[in-house]
Amino acid sequence: MSLLNLESLQVSIGSVQAVRDVSLSLQAGECRALVGESGCGKSVTAMSLLGLMPGAAKTTAQQWQFAGRDMTQLTERDWRQLRGNQIAMIFQNPMTALDPTQTIGAQIAEPLRIHKGMSRRDAKMRAIALLERLAIANPAQRAEQYPFEFSGGMLQRAMIAMAVVCEPELLIADEPTTALDVTVQAEVLCLLQEMRESSGTAMLFITHDLGVVAEIADSVSVMYAGQTVESGSLNQVFSTEAHPYTQALKRAVPSLENPRPLEAIAGTPPDLRKPPTGCGFAARCSQRMAVCEQAPPPMPVGEHHLARCWLWHEDHPQRWREKEGFTKTSVIGSSRS
Amino acid sequence: MTSPFIKVSQLRCHFKSGENYLAAVDGVNLQIGAGEVLGLVGESGSGKSTLGRIIAGLQARSAGTVCIDGKDMPQHYSRRQFREMSTKVQMVFQDSYASLNPRMTILASLQEPLWSLGVRGKAALDKAMYWLDRVGLPRSAGERYPHELSGGQRQRIGIARAFIAEPQLVICDEPVSALDVSVQAQIINLLQELQREHNTAMLFIAHDLAVVRFLASRTAVMYLGEIVEIGPTTAVFESPRHPYTVKLLAAHLDGNPRERVLGSLADVKAVANKAPLASDSGCRFAPRCQLAIAACCESPPRLLPSLVDTEAACHRLALIEEGSSQIELLSEKE
Numbered sequence: 180m181s182l183l184n185l186e187s188l189q190v191s192i193g194s195v196q197a198v199r200d201v202s203l204s205l206q207a208g209e210c211r212a213l214v215g216e217s218g219c220g221k222s223v224t225a226m227s228l229l230g231l232m233p234g235a236a237k238t239t240a241q242q243w244q245f246a247g248r249d250m251t252q253l254t255e256r257d258w259r260q261l262r263g264n265q266i267a268m269i270f271q272n273p274m275t276a277l278d279p280t281q282t283i284g285a286q287i288a289e290p291l292r293i294h295k296g297m298s299r300r301d302a303k304m305r306a307i308a309l310l311e312r313l314a315i316a317n318p319a320q321r322a323e324q325y326p327f328e329f330s331g332g333m334l335q336r337a338m339i340a341m342a343v344v345c346e347p348e349l350l351i352a353d354e355p356t357t358a359l360d361v362t363v364q365a366e367v368l369c370l371l372q373e374m375r376e377s378s379g380t381a382m383l384f385i386t387h388d389l390g391v392v393a394e395i396a397d398s399v400s401v402m403y404a405g406q407t408v409e410s411g412s413l414n415q416v417f418s419t420e421a422h423p424y425t426q427a428l429k430r431a432v433p434s435l436e437n438p439r440p441l442e443a444i445a446g447t448p449p450d451l452r453k454p455p456t457g458c459g460f461a462a463r464c465s466q467r468m469a470v471c472e473q474a475p476p477p478m479p480v481g482e483h484h485l486a487r488c489w490l491w492h493e494d495h496p497q498r499w500r501e502k503e504g505f506t507k508t509s510v511i512g513s514s515r516s
Numbered sequence: 517m518t519s520p521f522i523k524v525s526q527l528r529c530h531f532k533s534g535e536n537y538l539a540a541v542d543g544v545n546l547q548i549g550a551g552e553v554l555g556l557v558g559e560s561g562s563g564k565s566t567l568g569r570i571i572a573g574l575q576a577r578s579a580g581t582v583c584i585d586g587k588d589m590p591q592h593y594s595r596r597q598f599r600e601m602s603t604k605v606q607m608v609f610q611d612s613y614a615s616l617n618p619r620m621t622i623l624a625s626l627q628e629p630l631w632s633l634g635v636r637g638k639a640a641l642d643k644a645m646y647w648l649d650r651v652g653l654p655r656s657a658g659e660r661y662p663h664e665l666s667g668g669q670r671q672r673i674g675i676a677r678a679f680i681a682e683p684q685l686v687i688c689d690e691p692v693s694a695l696d697v698s699v700q701a702q703i704i705n706l707l708q709e710l711q712r713e714h715n716t717a718m719l720f721i722a723h724d725l726a727v728v729r730f731l732a733s734r735t736a737v738m739y740l741g742e743i744v745e746i747g748p749t750t751a752v753f754e755s756p757r758h759p760y761t762v763k764l765l766a767a768h769l770d771g772n773p774r775e776r777v778l779g780s781l782a783d784v785k786a787v788a789n790k791a792p793l794a795s796d797s798g799c800r801f802a803p804r805c806q807l808a809i810a811a812c813c814e815s816p817p818r819l820l821p822s823l824v825d826t827e828a829a830c831h832r833l834a835l836i837e838e839g840s841s842q843i844e845l846l847s848e849k850e
C-alpha cells in the first residue's frame with residue numbers, strides 16, 4: 180500500500196485557484212520530484228500536505244490517505260501531532276523558517292521534546308549528534324549559535340536537521356538547494372540521500388532544476404498551472420517526455436556537454452484567477468489541436484506513466500499505438516466523471 | 517586582443533574582520549578585450565560580486581589598479597568621474613527589483629542612464645520605447661511600476677537599462693539565478709543577442725556552469741579571493757587543470773539520469789568553507805585538495821601557463837599535466 184495517496188487535490192485562496200487538480204502517490208522510501216515553474220502551485224501543494232494552509236484557503240480532495248489514515252477527516256489537534264513528527268518539511272527559505280531569537284540547537288531539539296517527550300538535556304544531545312552527522316564542525320559550540328551566525332549552506336543543514344530529527348515517514352523539501360552554489364548543493368543532496376537510505380524516509384522533492392531531479396528522484400510529477408500534467412518513473416519521464424510542457428522544459432535547460440542555443444518557452448503561464456477551461460498549456464503549446472479547448476484528463480502513456488494531454492488519447496492517430504510496452508487502451512482519468 | 521578594454525592588476529579588496537582582514541578579493545589580474553565575454557565562476561563567497569562591483573565603481577578597492585579604456589581609474593570616484601565611467605560600464609544584478617527605483621515608472625527608470633549622457637526629452641523617450649520593444653515588453657509596461665512586473669519582466673528592464681546608453685562593458689551578476697528555467701532561457705538568449713548586436717564586452721558571473729559555457733569565450737574560476745584558473749572556455753571546461761575547477765565541474769548536475777554523479781563526490785562534505793584571510797599563507801584550496809603536499813601550505817601558488825593555453829595557480833601543475841586526465845589522477849589517489 181502506498182504511504183501517500185492523494186487524488187485530485189484542489190486548493191483555492193480567495194479568487195486564486197492555486198491548485199486545480201493534483202494527484203500524487205508515494206511509496207515508503209520513495210523519492211518523488213515535483214517539478215514546475217514558479218507560481219504553478221508547488222508550494223501550495225506542499226503546505227496543504229502539511230495542513231498548513233491558512234483558514235481562508237478552501238481545500239478539497241477526492242482521496243487523501245497517509246499511512247492508512249483518511250487525511251480529509253483530521254482535526255487541528257491531529258495535524259499538530261503529525262506535523263514535524265510523521266510528516267516534516269524543509270522550507271524554501273531557511274532565514275524565514277528559523278526563529279532568529281532561538282539557538283540552532285534549541286530549535287532542532289524542540290520537535291523531540293514535543294513529539295517524543297524527551298528531556299531538554301537528551302533532546303539537546305540528540306540535536307548535537309545530528310549536527311555532527313550533517314558534517315558541521317564543532318557541533319556543540321555551533322548548537323549554541325543563532326541563525327545569523329550560520330552561512331547559507333550551514334543554515335540549510337540546520338533546517339534539514341530540524342526536519343529529520345523525529346525520523347518522519349514523509350519529508351517534503353521545498354526547493355532546498357535553489358539558493359546554493361553547486362558544491363554546497365551537492366553537499367546538501369548527499370546528506371538528504373544518506374538520511375533517506377538510513378531511515379527509509381519517503382521524500383517529496385520540489386524543484387525547478389531538472390539536473391537535481393535526474394540526480395536524486397525515483398519518480399517525477401510535473402505541474403503546470405495548478406495541475407499535475409505528467410507523472411511517471413524518472414526514466415519514463417526523462418526518456419519519453421510525453422507532455423509538450425515537459426518537452427519544452429527540457430529544451431530550455433542548458434547542457435554542459437553540448438552547449439546549444441536554448442529554446443525558451445514562448446508566452447507566460449495562465450492567470451490562476453481565471454484559469455482556462457481547456458488544456459492549461461494550450462496558449463503556449465506548439466502541438467495544439469482543436470480538441471485542446473476541452474480539458475484533457477490524465478491519459479496513460481505507459482505503465483504508471485500518465486500525461487494530461489490529448490496527444491495520448493486512444494483516438495489520436497499516430498503517437499502512442501506503436502509505443503513499446505503499452506498495453507492498456509482505456510482512458511483511466513475519465514472513469515472518474 | 518590589441519589593447520584590452522578593461523585591465524585589472526593586483527586588485528585587492530580587504531574588509532576588517534576582528535583582528536584580521538577578510539580578503540574578499542586578493543591580488544586579481546584580469547583583462548577583458550573589447551566585445552569579449554568573460555565568464556566568472558566559483559564558490560559562494562569567493563569574491564565574484566565584489567570583483568564585479570569594483571570594476572563597476574560601486575565598491576572601493578584596497579589596492580591595485582583598474583584601467584578602463586586606456587585610462588587609470590582612481591580609487592574613489594568623484595561624481596563626475598562616476599558618471600563618465602557609468603556611460604562605459606553598466607551592471608545587471610541578480611535582483612533587478614533592488615536596482616530599480618520603486619517610485620519611478622519603468623519608462624522613467626529606462627531613461628535615467630540617458631539623462632546623464634545629456635539625452636533628454638523626446639529623444640530619450642523614443643529610445644526608451646525602442647528598448648521596451650527590443651527586450652520584448654509591451655509599450656504599456658512602460659507606464660507601470662517595478663512591483664507590478666514579474667521577475668522575468670523586471671530582469672528584461674534591468675537589461676534594457678544596462679544596454680540603453682550603449683556601454684562598452686556590461687557586468688552581469690547572476691542575472692538569471694532567481695528566475696525559472698523557462699524564463700532563464702529567454703533572458704540568456706536575449707543577453708547573447710544584445711551582446712552580439714552591439715559588440716559589448718561582458719563579465720558574466722554565474723553559478724550555472726552550463727550557462728557560462730554557452731555564453732563566454734573565456735572563463736575565470738575564483739576560489740577564496742583569487743583566480744585559480746583562467747583561459748578559453750572550451751579548454752577550462754574540457755581540460756580543467758586546477759583541482760578546484762575539477763571539483764566544481766564534477767559537482768555540476770547535467771540532468772542525465774543515467775549518469776548520476778553524487779555518489780562519486782566522495783569528499784563532497786569534507787571541509788566547511790572558511791573565509792579567506794589576509795594572513796593566509798600557502799594555497800587556500802589545500803585543506804580540501806587531494807593532491808596537497810607540504811609545500812602547498814608554505815607559499816601561495818601563482819598563475820602559470822598550462823599546455824592547453826590556460827593558466828592555473830597550482831604548485832603541482834606539472835604533475836597534473838603529466839597525467840593524461842586529472843580526473844583519473846584524482847581517483848587513483850582514493
Ligand SMILES: Nc1ncnc2c1ncn2[C@@H]1O[C@H](COP(=O)(O)OP(=O)(O)OP(=O)(O)O)[C@@H](O)[C@H]1O
Binds near residue numbers: 540566
Ligand atoms: N561590505 C562587506 N563587508 C564585509 N565583508 C564583505 C563585504 N562584501 C563582501 N564581503 C565578504 O567578501 C567575501 C566575498 O563576497 P562576494 O559577495 O564577492 O562573494 P561571491 O563570490 O559573489 O558569492 P556568491 O556566489 O554567494 O554571490 C565574502 O566572504 C563576504 O562575506
Ligand SMILES: Nc1ncnc2c1ncn2[C@@H]1O[C@H](COP(=O)(O)OP(=O)(O)O)[C@@H](O)[C@H]1O
Binds near residue numbers: 215217218219223451
Ligand atoms: N497566501 C496566498 N494568497 C493568495 N495567493 C497565493 C497565496 N499563496 C500562493 N498563492 C498563489 O497560488 C499560486 C501558486 O503558488 P505557489 O504554490 O507558491 O507556487 P510555486 O509553484 O512557485 O511554489 C500562485 O499564483 C500564487 O500567487
Ligand code: SF4
Binds near residue numbers: 423460467468475489
Ligand atoms: S492537450 Fe493539446 S494544447 Fe494541451 S498540451 Fe496536449 S496538445 Fe498541447
Ligand code: SF4
Binds near residue numbers: 760
Ligand atoms: S597548490 Fe597544492 S593544495 Fe593548492 S591546488 Fe595545487 S596541489 Fe592542491
Ligand SMILES: [Mg+2]
Binds near residue numbers: 221222271
Ligand atoms: Mg514555491
Ligand SMILES: [Mg+2]
Binds near residue numbers: 564565689
Ligand atoms: Mg555574488
